[in-house]
Amino acid sequence: MKVKIKRYSDGDFRWEEYEVDGEGKTVLEILQNIKEIDPTLSFRAMCRAGICGTCVVKVNGEHKLACNTRVYDDITLEPVDVAPPIKDLVVEHEFIYEKLKKGRVWFEPLPTNIPLKPDELKNTEKSWDCILCGICNYVCPAIQADKNFGLPSTFTKAYGVVFDKRNKKGLDKLKDLVPLNIQSCTHCKNCTFSCPKDCNPELLIKILENNMVQRGLIQRKEQDFGFLGF
Numbered sequence: 659m660k661v662k663i664k665r666y667s668d669g670d671f672r673w674e675e676y677e678v679d680g681e682g683k684t685v686l687e688i689l690q691n692i693k694e695i696d697p698t699l700s701f702r703a704m705c706r707a708g709i710c711g712t713c714v715v716k717v718n719g720e721h722k723l724a725c726n727t728r729v730y731d732d733i734t735l736e737p738v739d740v741a742p743p744i745k746d747l748v749v750e751h752e753f754i755y756e757k758l759k760k761g762r763v764w765f766e767p768l769p770t771n772i773p774l775k776p777d778e779l780k781n782t783e784k785s786w787d788c789i790l791c792g793i794c795n796y797v798c799p800a801i802q803a804d805k806n807f808g809l810p811s812t813f814t815k816a817y818g819v820v821f822d823k824r825n826k827k828g829l830d831k832l833k834d835l836v837p838l839n840i841q842s843c844t845h846c847k848n849c850t851f852s853c854p855k856d857c858n859p860e861l862l863i864k865i866l867e868n869n870m871v872q873r874g875l876i877q878r879k880e881q882d883f884g885f886l887g888f
């Protein structure tokens with residue numbers, strides 16, 4: 659099968675084509691095979707098991723985890739959208755972690771542990787399932803429209819902190835999210851449809867946003883659907 663790869667180096671993109679025996683393999687296995695014949699190709703991967711979130715590339719135009727995407731025909735591979743390229747399929751991820759820091763999205767536990775009931779664990783499990791792969795960010799239009807928007811991955815992680823009763827700030831933790839302009843989310847659900855872990859970021863954002871509006875921390879933004887032309 660043919661594998662076309664959009665490569666990047668020294669400020670320029672170029673396409674390169676490889677012929678590989680890749681039918682039924684994962685994209686990551688194919689990249690590793692290509693690396694054996696062309697050691698100059700750069701890409702990221704660690705766990706090879708859909709856990710670390712580092713291997714995202716565009717496969718035939720869609721953002722996917724390379725390690726759990728099997729292919730059976732010719733493919734094109736590209737670096738992800740939005741994130742600045744570094745080399746070939748490797749991009750700069752730092753902006754994802756910067757937003758987590760800006761929203762202080764980390765767990766500050768109570769001095770003594772409280773056991774959680776199964777339904778309480780269930781409520782936050784989608785948030786803890788997030789592997790910070792960034793796919794939701796790469797498909798999010800709000801990021802393009804508002805550079806201060808906190809990113810769907812940030813809010814997905816924040817949900818698990820805010821609604822876990824072992825978090826010592828309780829719902830006051832919502833105040834930390836105010837600088838992240840959650841109200842810039844258009845609720846298009848691109849993030850939800852593309853998340854490889856079914857975390858449903860849009861739903862978690864909606865719940866966080868509703869709670870922030872109810873507490874007077876933010877005002878809901880009127881969405882601009884001007885293209886409907888009423």
Ligand code: SF4
Pocket residue numbers: 787788789790791792793794795810811814852853854855856857858859
């Ligand atoms: S919410 Fe889903 S798509 Fe977004 S970073 Fe987490 S696992 Fe990836």
Ligand code: SF4
Pocket residue numbers: 794797798799800801809810842843844845846847848849850859860863
């Ligand atoms: S639902 Fe919100 S966070 Fe998700 S992709 Fe759309 S604008 Fe971005």
Ligand code: FES
Pocket residue numbers: 702703704705706707708709710711712713714723724725726
């Ligand atoms: S290599 Fe870890 S998620 Fe793909």
